[in-house]
Amino acid sequence: MTLVIDEDKCARCGVCEPECPNEAITQTEDAYVIDPLLCTECKEHYGEPLCAAVCTNNGIRKIKESLFKRYKNLFG
Numbered sequence: 616m617t618l619v620i621d622e623d624k625c626a627r628c629g630v631c632e633p634e635c636p637n638e639a640i641t642q643t644e645d646a647y648v649i650d651p652l653l654c655t656e657c658k659e660h661y662g663e664p665l666c667a668a669v670c671t672n673n674g675i676r677k678i679k680e681s682l683f684k685r686y687k688n689l690f691g
């Protein structure tokens with residue numbers, strides 16, 4: 616599994632970015648993105664994805680790795 620930010624739901628509020636213990640979330644020109652190589656799903660810190668917990672727009676969700684590759688092909 617990996618975490619992705621849904622651009623359609625993300626309000627670009629920036630709340631999730633400083634919460635990430637691994638600095639896996641960054642702001643690009645027009646979106647917030649999660650680096651799958653840095654994201655550990657917060658397992659070692661909180662036991663659940665903290666970014667998803669603080670997002671009030673339900674904009675962060677888990678997807679399967681195989682779907683993530685397809686997602687990357689579609690949306691970069």
Ligand code: SF4
Nearest residue numbers: 625626628629631670
């Ligand atoms: S907390 Fe949610 S709405 Fe705010 S920037 Fe992060 S993903 Fe987007």
Ligand code: SF4
Nearest residue numbers: 635654656657664666
């Ligand atoms: S799940 Fe945790 S490690 Fe992964 S991006 Fe969210 S806050 Fe960062």
